Amino acid sequence: xxxxxxxxxxxxxxxxxxxxxxxxxxxxxxxxxxxxxxxxxxxxxxxxxxxxxxxxxxxxxxxxxxxxxxxxxxxxxxxxxxxxxxxxxxxxxxxxxxxxxxxxxxxxxxxxxxxxxxxxxxxxxxxxxxxxxxxxxxxxxxxxxxxxxxxxxxxxxxxxxxxxxxxxxxxxxxxxxxxxxxxxxxxxxxxxxxxxxxxxxxxxxxxxxxxxxxxxxxxxxxxxxxxxxxxxxxxxxxxxxxxxxxxxxxxxxxxxxxxxxxxxxxxxxxxxxxxxxxxxxxxxxxxxxxxxxxxxxxxx
Numbered sequence: 660x661x662x663x664x665x666x667x668x669x670x671x672x673x674x675x676x677x678x679x680x681x682x683x684x685x686x687x688x689x690x691x692x693x694x695x696x697x698x699x700x701x702x703x704x705x706x707x708x709x710x711x712x713x714x715x716x717x718x719x720x721x722x723x724x725x726x727x728x729x730x731x732x733x734x735x736x737x738x739x740x741x742x743x744x745x746x747x748x749x750x751x752x753x754x755x756x757x758x759x760x761x762x763x764x765x766x767x768x769x770x771x772x773x774x775x776x777x778x779x780x781x782x783x784x785x786x787x788x789x790x791x792x793x794x795x796x797x798x799x800x801x802x803x804x805x806x807x808x809x810x811x812x813x814x815x816x817x818x819x820x821x822x823x824x825x826x827x828x829x830x831x832x833x834x835x836x837x838x839x840x841x842x843x844x845x846x847x848x849x850x851x852x853x854x855x856x857x858x859x860x861x862x863x864x865x866x867x868x869x870x871x872x873x874x875x876x877x878x879x880x881x882x883x884x885x886x887x888x889x890x891x892x893x894x895x896x897x898x899x900x901x902x903x904x905x906x907x908x909x910x911x912x913x914x915x916x917x918x919x920x921x922x923x924x925x926x927x928x929x930x931x932x933x934x935x936x937x938x939x940x941x942x943x944x945x946x947x948x949x950x951x952x953x954x955x956x957x958x959x
Contacts, residue, residue: 662755668950670876672920675921675922675923677832678702678923678924678925678926679699679923680842680916680917680922680923681913681914681915681917681922681923681924682912682913682914682917683698683699683912683913683915684698684699684911684913685909685910685912686698686900686904686909686912687904687905687907687908687909687912688901688904688905689742689905689907690804690806690905690906691748691749691750691804691901691902692726692750692900692901692902692903692904692905692906693726693750693752693753693901694726694727694730694753694756694900694901695752696901696904697751697899697901697904699899701726701727701899701900701926701927702926702927703730703731703734703760703926703927703928704731704734704735704927704931705734705760707824707928708726708731708734708735708738708751708928708931708932709737709738710737710738710739710740710764711739711934712739712740713740713939713940713941714736714739714740714741714772714938714939715739715740715741715774716740716741717739717740717741717742717796717797717938718741718742718744718788718792718793718794718795718796718797719736719741719742719743719744719795719796719797719798719799720743720744720748720784720785720788720795720797720798720833720837721733721736721744721745721746721797721799721801722747722775722784722799722800722801722802722829722833723745723746723747723801723802723803724743724744724745724746724747724754724757724799724801724837725739725745725747725750725757726747726750726753726757726900726901727755727898727900727901727902727927728801728895728898728900728927728930728931728934729745729747729799729801729802730753730756730757730883730927731903731926731927731928731930731931732799732801732930732931732933732934733757733760733761734757734760734761734764735746735796735931735932735934735935736766736934736935736938737760737761737764737765737766738764738766739935739939740766741766741796741797741938742766742767742768742769742792743761743766743767743768743769743785744768744769744770744771744787744791744792745757745761745768745769745770745771746771746772746773746775746784746786746802746920747770747771747772747802748772748773748774749772750901751772753875753901754770754959755770758770762917763949766797766854767791767792769787769788769791769792771783771784771787774825774892775825775829775832775833776821776824776825776828777824778828778832781829781832782832782836783834784833784836785833785836785837785840785921786836788826788837788840788875789840793950794802794840794841794842795837795840795841795845796841796842796844796845796846797825797845797847797848797938798833798837798841798845798846798847798848799847799848799850799934799938800829800830800833800847800848800849800850800872801848801849801850802825802826802829803825803826803850803868803902804821804822804865805822805862805864805865805902805906806818806822806864806865806906807861807862807906807907807908807911808861808863810863813943814863814864818864819864822864822865822868823864823867823868823871826865826868826869826871826872827868827871827872827875827943829843830849830872830875831875834847834879836850836854838883838888841886841888842887843886843887843888843889844888844940845887845888845889846888846889846890846937846938847876847879847888847889847890847891847893848891848892848893848934848936848937848938849872849875849876849890849891849893850872850892850893850894850895851869851870851872851873851876851893851894851949852865852866852869852894852895853873853894853895853896853897853953853956853958854866854869854870854952855869855870855873855894855949856894856958856959857956857957858870869894872892873892873894873949876890876891876892876947876949877947880946880947880948881947884946889937889942889943889945889946890935890946890947891942891945891946891947891948891949891950892948892949892950893930893933893934893937893949893950893952894949894950894951894952894958895925895930895952895953896916896919896925896952896953896954896956897915897916897919897924897925897954898924898925898926898927898929898930899915899916899924899925899926899927900927903915916954917954919954919956920955920956920957921954921955924954925952925954929952930952933950933952937950937951
């Protein structure tokens with residue numbers, strides 16, 4: 660069983676060289692992508708994250724919790740003492756691997772596959788969480804869809820609609836369904852992106868949703884402040900997740916993250932502590948905030 664107590668690590672690492680820099684091996688996958696086929700494999704903190712009981716007794720929902728940032732957050736939450744429901748589309752092998760780490764930490768894992776672009780499914784996620792946990796303390800809206808296109812003419816109306824339904828509609832669906840089950844002290848953490856500030860012209864639907872997420876977070880923080888429910892978001896830069904080989908060409912994957920000041924992509928493990936902070940009482944006066952983790956890429 661994984662320990663939930665902290666072990667001091669006195670080793671200071673250079674963040675620039677902490678993880679491999681591009682070029683990465685050329686690779687492509689069909690969406691939604693799986694970590695099992697990625698080279699190199701992402702680091703989700705499997706061997707490094709040490710908990711301190713910051714989320715002891717908490718009950719969390721994490722969308723996109725099977726891989727990438729969601730998986731790293733699920734592992735960290737479990738090692739901090741939370742029970743975790745992970746929502747995912749259909750990546751069973753990745754989800755089972757995440758479940759293994761949650762249960763090894765002594766926490767309860769609940770796996771719920773399905774498409775969050777569908778409002779009925781979002782309601783089912785919340786209902787399942789309440790059934791399994793009795794309440795909802797933390798909602799992490801993390802799952803997202805993107806595809807890269809060189810021309811606006813290549814973006815179909817169906818893709819535009821699906822991207823918005825997955826990335827921003829689902830947040831509305833889940834927050835609305837979860838609200839009656841969230842008590843004062845509960846938290847919502849949304850995943851936006853550096854693209855909300857510096858949008859890439861090849862990711863028009865995705866970047867538009869990420870800007871909407873930031874606005875949604877700010878307005879929800881105001882709306883729910885008197886309820887004692889905090890709402891914040893994280894704006895990662897490039898992160899090495901299955902979304903990357905699933906939505907970019909092999910040539911683009913090869914140089915992914917090279918244009919950041921740190922000259923590399925982030926690993927999911929580097930994002931997880933931010934979500935822990937925002938989900939825990941340590942950030943009790945933070946609401947409506949966006950925490951940027953961009954590898955030095957300016958956002959203004």
